Amino acid sequence: MADKIFRVNMTDLSTSLEDVPADWAGHGGRGLTSTIIAAEVPPACHPLGPNNKLVFAPGLLSGTAASNSGRISAGAKSPLTGTIKESNSGGTSAQRLAKMGCKALIIEGQPKDDVWYSLSLTPEGVTINTEDELIGKGNFAVVEGVEKRCSDKIGILSIGQAGEMQMSAANISVKDPDSHVRSLGRGGLGAVMGSKKIKFIALDAGDAKVDIADPDAFRAANRAFTKALVDHPVSQALGTYGSNVLVNIINEAGGLPTKNFSAGQFEGHEQISGETMHDIIVERGGKPKHGCHSGCVIQCSQIYNDLKGNYKTSGMEYESIWAMGADCTVDNLDQIAEMDHILDDIGIDTIETAVAFGVAMEGGVLPFGDSDEMIRIMSEEIAKGTALGRIIGNGAGSVGRTYGVTRVPVVKNQAIPAYDPRAIKGIGITYATSTQGADHTMGYTIATEILGVGGSADPLSKEGQIELSRNLQIATAAIDSTGMCLFVAFAALDDETCLPALIDMINARFGISLNAADVTNLGISILKTEHAFNQAAGFTNLDDRLPEFFETEPVPPHNAVWDFSGEEIDSFWNF
Amino acid sequence: MNRKEVSHNEIPPIPGAADLLLTTTPGSPGAFSSLLQGGFFFHTRRGITLNEMLCSLPGFDQDYINGRIQTIFIDGLPADHLNQTLIGTSAVIAISAAMPGLAGAIFRKNGVHASLRTSQESMQTISRNNDTDTPLLIQLKLFNIIAEEKSEQILRTGCTLSGSSLGKFFNYRLPLLTHIENCMFNGKKTSMEQLRPLLQTTEFIHLSLQEGS
Numbered sequence: 099m100a101d102k103i104f105r106v107n108m109t110d111l112s113t114s115l116e117d118v119p120a121d122w123a124g125h126g127g128r129g130l131t132s133t134i135i136a137a138e139v140p141p142a143c144h145p146l147g148p149n150n151k152l153v154f155a156p157g158l159l160s161g162t163a164a165s166n167s168g169r170i171s172a173g174a175k176s177p178l179t180g181t182i183k184e185s186n187s188g189g190t191s192a193q194r195l196a197k198m199g200c201k202a203l204i205i206e207g208q209p210k211d212d213v214w215y216s217l218s219l220t221p222e223g224v225t226i227n228t229e230d231e232l233i234g235k236g237n238f239a240v241v242e243g244v245e246k247r248c249s250d251k252i253g254i255l256s257i258g259q260a261g262e263m264q265m266s267a268a269n270i271s272v273k274d275p276d277s278h279v280r281s282l283g284r285g286g287l288g289a290v291m292g293s294k295k296i297k298f299i300a301l302d303a304g305d306a307k308v309d310i311a312d313p314d315a316f317r318a319a320n321r322a323f324t325k326a327l328v329d330h331p332v333s334q335a336l337g338t339y340g341s342n343v344l345v346n347i348i349n350e351a352g353g354l355p356t357k358n359f360s361a362g363q364f365e366g367h368e369q370i371s372g373e374t375m376h377d378i379i380v381e382r383g384g385k386p387k388h389g390c391h392s393g394c395v396i397q398c399s400q401i402y403n404d405l406k407g408n409y410k411t412s413g414m415e416y417e418s419i420w421a422m423g424a425d426c427t428v429d430n431l432d433q434i435a436e437m438d439h440i441l442d443d444i445g446i447d448t449i450e451t452a453v454a455f456g457v458a459m460e461g462g463v464l465p466f467g468d469s470d471e472m473i474r475i476m477s478e479e480i481a482k483g484t485a486l487g488r489i490i491g492n493g494a495g496s497v498g499r500t501y502g503v504t505r506v507p508v509v510k511n512q513a514i515p516a517y518d519p520r521a522i523k524g525i526g527i528t529y530a531t532s533t534q535g536a537d538h539t540m541g542y543t544i545a546t547e548i549l550g551v552g553g554s555a556d557p558l559s560k561e562g563q564i565e566l567s568r569n570l571q572i573a574t575a576a577i578d579s580t581g582m583c584l585f586v587a588f589a590a591l592d593d594e595t596c597l598p599a600l601i602d603m604i605n606a607r608f609g610i611s612l613n614a615a616d617v618t619n620l621g622i623s624i625l626k627t628e629h630a631f632n633q634a635a636g637f638t639n640l641d642d643r644l645p646e647f648f649e650t651e652p653v654p655p656h657n658a659v660w661d662f663s664g665e666e667i668d669s670f671w672n673f
Numbered sequence: 674m675n676r677k678e679v680s681h682n683e684i685p686p687i688p689g690a691a692d693l694l695l696t697t698t699p700g701s702p703g704a705f706s707s708l709l710q711g712g713f714f715f716h717t718r719r720g721i722t723l724n725e726m727l728c729s730l731p732g733f734d735q736d737y738i739n740g741r742i743q744t745i746f747i748d749g750l751p752a753d754h755l756n757q758t759l760i761g762t763s764a765v766i767a768i769s770a771a772m773p774g775l776a777g778a779i780f781r782k783n784g785v786h787a788s789l790r791t792s793q794e795s796m797q798t799i800s801r802n803n804d805t806d807t808p809l810l811i812q813l814k815l816f817n818i819i820a821e822e823k824s825e826q827i828l829r830t831g832c833t834l835s836g837s838s839l840g841k842f843f844n845y846r847l848p849l850l851t852h853i854e855n856c857m858f859n860g861k862k863t864s865m866e867q868l869r870p871l872l873q874t875t876e877f878i879h880l881s882l883q884e885g886s
Contacts, residue, residue: 330771331741331743331770331771331818332770332771332772332773332777334770334818335770335771335772335773335817335818336773338817338818338821339817341773341774343772343773343816343817344772344773344774344776344777346710346767346769346814346816346817347744347746347767347769347772347776347777347780347816348776350746350749350767350814350816351746351749351751351776351780352749353776368707368710368711368841368842368845369845371707371710372817373706373707373710373816373817373820374707374710374845374846376707377704377706377707377846378846381704381848398773416774429845517776520791521791522776522779522789522790522791523789523790523791523792524775524779524786524788524789524790525775525776525779525789527789528775538774538775538776541775542774542775562788563788563789566786566788566789567789570775585773588771588773588777588778591778591785655749656749656750656791658791
C-alpha cells in the first residue's frame, strides 16, 4: 500500500487522500513538516488564521520494528515565535499514522462558525465530526472519553484548555502506551490546532502494517543498531535516572539557570536531582525505567507516584524539572510533579510556562519559590483563561512585556531552556541560530565525523565553535526526519556501527541506497528551507541574538558572560 | 595500582568530626547511596594526582576509573586528565558517568565536543594557596551510577559529611528514617529525633552505616 497525504480542509469541512508528491517522498518527520509548511503556508500569514496549516508526520522509520523510532513531528508557523516550527514527541501516534499509510496529515483552513470538531483517521481516510462533550476538558479526560467511545488501542492527539484558548505556549498531547500523555511541547502548536477548532484526532490503524522492502536486511541492521543503543553507558544512565540525571552535572558546571537566570547554581539542586528522584520513585513503588513508546530500548521515562503511592505523573524531563525547580527556586519534587501533571492536563508547555513564572516572580507577581501559588495560578488562572492566566500562558516574553521585566530569557520569543549559555557557550550558539527559537534539541550530539560534517576550523576558535554547532544542527535535522528519538545520538557518537545501521534500516525500509552524504544533504536542505521561510516571514540576522543581559550580567559562580559578536553569529549561515 | 587491584582503604575522618554509627534494616544501606551526591570530605596530600586520589578510595580500581568515570569537575570546571595534579588547600571534585545531551557531551572527559565549553580563561576560578604545608581538603561528590555503585561500600567503611548536608538529606528523605534501627552519636545511643537538631550545629560528622540482622 503506497503512503498517502491525508488532507483536511476545516473551512469547507472536506477531506482527501492524495498521492505523495515526488519531492516529498524522501522526507519524513521534521523534514516533511518543514517542507510542506514552506511549500504551502504564506510566511507572512497570521499563525492563528486560516492560511496557516498544521502538519503531522511520522518519521521515515516510524511504524517499523526499528528501536526508538516512535517519534511524531508536528509543524506549522508558530504563534509563539512567528517562525517555522517543528515539535516532536513519543507516544503511540507516529506508529499509528505510519501503519495506516499516512505520510503526512495536513490540516488547513478554519471553520467560520463557533463549532468544535474532532478528526478520525483510518487507513481509508479522514472523517470530521462535531464535538461537544469534551470541549473545555483537560487532556486526561479527553483520552479517557475518546477511549471509552472507541477503543484503548487507538492513538490520540489532543489539546487541553490552553489550546482551546489559543495560548501561545499551548502544546499538543500525544497518548502514550499507558493512556497517559506526552507532548508536542514547544512553540504553541496546540494554539494552531485550537484555531482550527479541532479538540482531538483519533488514529485507528486497525491491523495495518508498514511494508519493508528488504526484511532480512532490515532485521540485521536493527540488531546492530539496537545493540549499539543498549550497550552505551549514556543509555544506561538515562534508563536509571532519566534525563533529570543532568541536574547535578549542570549545577556543578555553574550552568543551571537559577532564580530567573540570575545565578548558575541552585542550593536546592540535590532535592530535585535525578538521583533523588530515582530513589523516591523506587521508595513509592513507581517505575524509574519506562518507555514513552513501544520499541524504546533506552526507557528514559518514569512513573512518579505521590506520597500515598498513587500515580501522579510520568516522563518528567530534566528541562521541565529545571524550569519549575531551579528557575523558580522550587526544591520540592512532589510540588514539581503536581505542576507537571496540571500542565499536561491543561496542555501547555512546561518549559515555556515555568520560565514565564520565573519572569513573573522577577516582576513581583508572586514570590520566588512559592510553588503553592504557582499551582493555584495554573489551576485557577491559566486553565480558566483569566487575564493573568493568559499573560503567563502566552509565554515568558508576554510576561516580561506586561510587567516591565528586562531579564527575559527568550530567543525569537521562545524561552531558553535549562542550560545557561554564559556557562556553556556551545549551547548558546544553538539558541541564537536555531530556526525555531531557543531550543536545546536543535543541535544534538550527533557523530558529525561519520556524516562527513566534522568541521575544518580550529575547534577552539569561535569560528570552529560555530562550525561545529552548524554541523550538529545539520545532523540533528536529518535525525529528526527519521522518527528516531534524539537519544540515539549518544550511541551514534561513540559506536561506529550505529549510524551506518540507521542508514541501512532506511535503505531496507524503502529499497533505496542512501549514504552518509545523502543524509547530510538532507539535513542541509531542511535547515536552509526553514531559514528561507523565516526570512520570508520577516526575520533577519538581528533576530539571531541572545538577550542583552547575557552580555552584561556575569553569572555566578564563574561570572562568565556571553561574548560572541553579531558578526560571529551571522557566520553560522555561511554555507 | 594494578588495573584490577581494588582499594580497600579506609577514609580517615576529618579531625574533630563527630562520630555517627547508623544501623539500618537488612538490605537497606543501598537506599542511602544518593547521600553522597552532596559530597564527603577527607584530607590528602597536596600534589597528588586525581588518579592517585581516586585509586585510594574504597572499591575503586583503575579499570573502573578509566571506564566508568567519564565526567569530572574540579571546582566547577570540567577536567579531562586523570593525571592532573591537585593543588591548593581545598578542592571540590565531582565524578559522574557519561551524560546525555549536548551539555553532557561538552563536559565529557576528552569529549569530541569539549571545544564548545566556555573557555576557562573567561571563567572566574578560586584562588590557590600553595604556600602552606597544610594537607589538601577534598570534597568528593559521587553522582548517578558512580554513587549507585560505590556509595554503599564507602558508607559502610565510613566517611565524613557536613552536618548540615546530612540534616538536609534526612529532611527531604524522611521515609529513610524508618530504615534506621539504631543510632550511636559519639558513642551514645541517640534517637533520630534527638540527632536531627544536632546535625545542624555540627560541622563535620564521620558517618558509618552497618546493616542490622
